[in-house]
Amino acid sequence: MSQRRPLPSVVQFNQLLTSVTKMKHFSTSLHLFNQMCSLGLPVSNYTMSIAIKCCCQLYRTKDGFALLGCCFRRAIAPNQFIYSALLDGLVLEDRILEVEMLFKKLIKQKLCEPDVVMYNTMIKGLCKFSINVTALALLRLMEQTNCKPSIVTYSTIIDSLCKDKMMDDAFKLLNEMVYDKRILPDVITYTSLICGLCNMGRWDEASKMLKEMEDENISPNVKTFTALVDAFCKEGKVKEAEAVINIMIERGEFPDIVTYNSLIDGYCLRGEMIKAREIFDSMTLRGLIPNVVTYNSLLNGYCKNLNIEKAVQLFHEMTGKGLKPNVVTYNTMIQGFFQVGRCVDARKLFDEMHAQGQIPDQCTYGIVLEGLCNNRQVEEALSLFHLMGDSRLTSDIVVYTILIDGAGKCGKFHIARNLFHGLSIKGLKPVVRTYNVMIGGFCREGLLGEAKSLFLKMEESGCPPNNITYSVFLQGCLKNKHYDDVEMLLQEMDDRGYSLDASTLSLFIDHIAAGLLDRSMLKLLGKLVY
DNA sequence: ATAGGGTTAG
Incomplete structure (x- = not known):
C-alpha cells in the first residue's frame, strides 16, 4: 500500500x-x-x-x-x-x-464533551473498584445531560452490584431500566444476575431467571452456562456442573477453557485429583490448550492434598510446554512447599520468581510469612518483614495479622503484642481475624483479663465478634478453667444466631465429663449445635 | 467509506 x-x-x-x-x-x-x-x-x-x-x-x-x-x-x-x-x-x-x-x-476545561461510551468507561472503572455509589451518581449525571444511559451503562452497574452481593440493589436498577427506560435486559444482563444469584446459593431464583430469559427468546451463551458450572463447582456440586455442560453441548454451545477450568477447580476442591487430571487431559482432545489458570488450579489441587511431588512434576510439565508461571503459580507452589515443611524449596522458588520477573504480591508475602512461622522460623519471618520496609505490602492488615498470629504461636507473644499495638501508628485498623488472633494469644498466655477486655472492645470499635471469636475465647476460658463468663458467652452466641464448631463442643463435653462444668450447660450447648 | 463501551476462570 x-x-x-x-x-x-x-x-x-x-x-x-x-x-x-x-x-x-x-x-x-x-x-x-x-x-x-x-x-x-x-x-x-x-x-x-x-x-x-x-x-x-x-x-x-x-x-x-x-x-x-x-x-x-x-x-x-x-x-x-x-x-x-x-x-x-x-x-x-x-x-x-x-x-x-x-x-x-x-x-x-471543556476539552471534550463526554459521550455515552466515555461515561460507560468511567462507570466500568469505578465498578472495578466497587465504587458503586459514584458509578450510580454518574448514571444520574448522564440522565441530566442529553447523554442517555444505554444497556451497557445499566449492565455494568448491575454486574458490579451482583459481584458485591447487593442483589436487591441490582434488581432495583434492573426494574428502573426496564420500566422507566424501556430498555430490555439482554444475555449479558441476565448472565450477571444469574451469576450473582448462584454465587449466593439462591439457586431457585437463578433458575427462575434462566427460565425468564428463555421465555424472552434470549439464549444463554457459553458465559451464562459457565457461570452456572462455576457456581456449582464452588459448592462442590461437580455432578450438577457436568449436567450443565451436557445441556450446553446439546444446545450447540461448546464449553471453552474457562468452563473446563471451573470444572477442574471443582474436582480439585473435592480432592478428586484423578478426575481433575482426567478432565485436564480430555481438554486437549477437544482442542483446548490448558493455560496458566488451568495449571494453577491443578497445582493448587495437588498442593492442598499434600501431593507436592505431583505438583512439582506438573510445574515442570508446564514450563516445558513454554507456559510462563505467574504470581499465582508461584504463590501456590511456595505455599505447597511450606505445608509439607520444605522451607528451603519454598525459599528457592521465592527467589526464582524474582529472577523470572514475577513481582511478589501481598499474597506471596502472606504465604511466606505464614509458612516461616508455621515452620517455627519466626525470626526469619520477622527479618523478612523488616526487610520489606515501608511498602504497600507491609501496610496490609492481612499480612500483619499473619505475623501477629505466627509470633504468638512461636512463643514470641511480646512481639505479637507490640505489632498489634503498633497498628494504629501505621494507620491500620484491625479486622475480626486480627482480634481473634490476639484474643487467642492472650488466652494461650493465660491473660484472660486482657482477652476479655479486647473482646469487649471489638463491638465498640465497629468490628463485632464473629463465631470464630466466640470459639477462640470460649476455648481459652475452658483451658484456663475460667468459667465465669462461659454461660454468658454461650447465651450471646445464641442471641446472635451463631453455632458452635466441633472442636469447641468436644472441649465442652470433656469439661462436663470431668465434672468441671455443670450438666445444666448441656441444654444451652444443644441449642448451639446444628 | 474508517475508531470506542457491559457478562465467565486460578
Missing part, C-alpha cells in the same frame, strides 16, 4: 489498522502505525485513536499519552474516541485516581 501511486487514502490505511486491531493483534497494528509515521503516510484522528487504543490495551497507557501529545503537535483535535481509549487504559492498569482526575479535567 505504501508503495502504490497514487497513495491509498487515509481511510484505507485506517481500515487495515482496524481489522488488525479487531483481531487483537495490537502490537502488529502499532508496528504498522509506526511505519506509516516514518514513511510520512497520512494519519487522521481515526488513525490516532486506533494507535492509542492499541497502546492502552497492551498496558502501555504511558505510550498512549505520548501519542496524545503527537495529536496536539499534528493539530489533530483529540475527541471522545481518543479520550475514552486513554481512560480505558488507565482503568486496565487500575489507575483509578488518574481516571477520575482525567475525566474531571476533560469536563472542567
Whole structure:
C-alpha cells in the first residue's frame, strides 16, 4: 500500500489498522502505525485513536499519552474516541485516581464533551473498584445531560452490584431500566444476575431467571452456562456442573477453557485429583490448550492434598510446554512447599520468581510469612518483614495479622503484642481475624483479663465478634478453667444466631465429663449445635 | 467509506 501511486487514502490505511486491531493483534497494528509515521503516510484522528487504543490495551497507557501529545503537535483535535481509549487504559492498569482526575479535567476545561461510551468507561472503572455509589451518581449525571444511559451503562452497574452481593440493589436498577427506560435486559444482563444469584446459593431464583430469559427468546451463551458450572463447582456440586455442560453441548454451545477450568477447580476442591487430571487431559482432545489458570488450579489441587511431588512434576510439565508461571503459580507452589515443611524449596522458588520477573504480591508475602512461622522460623519471618520496609505490602492488615498470629504461636507473644499495638501508628485498623488472633494469644498466655477486655472492645470499635471469636475465647476460658463468663458467652452466641464448631463442643463435653462444668450447660450447648 | 463501551476462570 505504501508503495502504490497514487497513495491509498487515509481511510484505507485506517481500515487495515482496524481489522488488525479487531483481531487483537495490537502490537502488529502499532508496528504498522509506526511505519506509516516514518514513511510520512497520512494519519487522521481515526488513525490516532486506533494507535492509542492499541497502546492502552497492551498496558502501555504511558505510550498512549505520548501519542496524545503527537495529536496536539499534528493539530489533530483529540475527541471522545481518543479520550475514552486513554481512560480505558488507565482503568486496565487500575489507575483509578488518574481516571477520575482525567475525566474531571476533560469536563472542567471543556476539552471534550463526554459521550455515552466515555461515561460507560468511567462507570466500568469505578465498578472495578466497587465504587458503586459514584458509578450510580454518574448514571444520574448522564440522565441530566442529553447523554442517555444505554444497556451497557445499566449492565455494568448491575454486574458490579451482583459481584458485591447487593442483589436487591441490582434488581432495583434492573426494574428502573426496564420500566422507566424501556430498555430490555439482554444475555449479558441476565448472565450477571444469574451469576450473582448462584454465587449466593439462591439457586431457585437463578433458575427462575434462566427460565425468564428463555421465555424472552434470549439464549444463554457459553458465559451464562459457565457461570452456572462455576457456581456449582464452588459448592462442590461437580455432578450438577457436568449436567450443565451436557445441556450446553446439546444446545450447540461448546464449553471453552474457562468452563473446563471451573470444572477442574471443582474436582480439585473435592480432592478428586484423578478426575481433575482426567478432565485436564480430555481438554486437549477437544482442542483446548490448558493455560496458566488451568495449571494453577491443578497445582493448587495437588498442593492442598499434600501431593507436592505431583505438583512439582506438573510445574515442570508446564514450563516445558513454554507456559510462563505467574504470581499465582508461584504463590501456590511456595505455599505447597511450606505445608509439607520444605522451607528451603519454598525459599528457592521465592527467589526464582524474582529472577523470572514475577513481582511478589501481598499474597506471596502472606504465604511466606505464614509458612516461616508455621515452620517455627519466626525470626526469619520477622527479618523478612523488616526487610520489606515501608511498602504497600507491609501496610496490609492481612499480612500483619499473619505475623501477629505466627509470633504468638512461636512463643514470641511480646512481639505479637507490640505489632498489634503498633497498628494504629501505621494507620491500620484491625479486622475480626486480627482480634481473634490476639484474643487467642492472650488466652494461650493465660491473660484472660486482657482477652476479655479486647473482646469487649471489638463491638465498640465497629468490628463485632464473629463465631470464630466466640470459639477462640470460649476455648481459652475452658483451658484456663475460667468459667465465669462461659454461660454468658454461650447465651450471646445464641442471641446472635451463631453455632458452635466441633472442636469447641468436644472441649465442652470433656469439661462436663470431668465434672468441671455443670450438666445444666448441656441444654444451652444443644441449642448451639446444628 | 474508517475508531470506542457491559457478562465467565486460578
